[in-house]
Amino acid sequence: MKHPIILVTSSTAEIxxxxxxxxxxxxxxxxxxIRAGGGIPLCLPIMPDADLVSGALDCCDGILxxxxxxxxxxxxxxxxxxxxxxxxxxxxxxxxxxxxxxIRSALDxxxxxxxxCRGHQLVNVALGGTLYVDLPTQRPGEVLHCDYDRRFEAIHxxxxxxxxxxxxxxxREILGVNSTHHQAIERLASVLRVxxxxxxxxxxxxxxxxxxxxxxxxxxxxxxxxxxxxxxxPEHRFLFDAFLEACKTR
Ligand code: MN
Numbered sequence: 001m002k003h004p005i006i007l008v009t010s011s012t013a014e015i016x017x018x019x020x021x022x023x024x025x026x027x028x029x030x031x032x033x034i035r036a037g038g039g040i041p042l043c044l045p046i047m048p049d050a051d052l053v054s055g056a057l058d059c060c061d062g063i064l065x066x067x068x069x070x071x072x073x074x075x076x077x078x079x080x081x082x083x084x085x086x087x088x089x090x091x092x093x094x095x096x097x098x099x100x101x102x103i104r105s106a107l108d109x110x111x112x113x114x115x116x117c118r119g120h121q122l123v124n125v126a127l128g129g130t131l132y133v134d135l136p137t138q139r140p141g142e143v144l145h146c147d148y149d150r151r152f153e154a155i156h157x158x159x160x161x162x163x164x165x166x167x168x169x170x171x172r173e174i175l176g177v178n179s180t181h182h183q184a185i186e187r188l189a190s191v192l193r194v195x196x197x198x199x200x201x202x203x204x205x206x207x208x209x210x211x212x213x214x215x216x217x218x219x220x221x222x223x224x225x226x227x228x229x230x231x232x233x234p235e236h237r238f239l240f241d242a243f244l245e246a247c248k249t250r
Contacts, residue, residue, distance in 0.1 A: 011069070036240070158224070185206070
């Protein structure tokens with residue numbers, strides 16, 4: 001297969017670019033990163049409909065879970081305190097439900113998944129893990145994890161786990177990354193392992209344990225935004241290339 005078809009998750013913009021009607025919104029950087037590696041990016045609208053998800057998976061080779069608003073914490077912490085809940089800026093209505101469906105069905109079919117930022121957190125929750133609802137108050141530390149003004153720059157290092165596939169693909173032990181996240185992984189899902197962490201211990205990348213990978217296929221999650229780094233930091237290209245290769249050969 002020459003051109004793997006990649007479904008890219010989107011959010012809903014209340015006002016479209018060409019008409020003042022609710023519209024699909026997805027940052028172009030994701031689509032460009034897929035295209036630059038020879039893939040064909042197709043945007044998937046938010047439609048929490050099992051039939052649609054199943055049919056869409058029938059005609060694609062991989063899933064890119066994009067960044068976006070916070071996941072509703074009551075999905076993993078029913079008694080979440082109101083003060084933490086008040087710090088959340090949620091994703092578009094229906095997006096959590098839709099993407100949980102998509103993750104579960106994709107893993108059942110061994111469709112490769114690259115999960116970025118919100119996607120990284122969502123995969124952990126879908127597999128039984130939890131999140132810090134508000135990282136600055138629940139886990140204050142010396143590393144700044146949310147800086148939108150410098151979202152195209154590497155602002156903190158991550159240390160790659162030496163025995164991880166992620167480190168093998170990156171061919172290095174340390175990467176500089178951008179950071180625009182409000183939440184982070186708290187308890188890691190049992191089937192995942194840490195592939196990289198920030199100097200303060202915040203989990204910045206995960207993958208399946210080797211046993212789980214044999215059962216469920218290729219999955220890589222990252223807390224940072226590699227698609228925004230490609231122009232100034234081309235060393236981040238490896239992640240998209242490895243993902244597209246997994247999509248071609250599954
Ligand atoms: Mn970070």
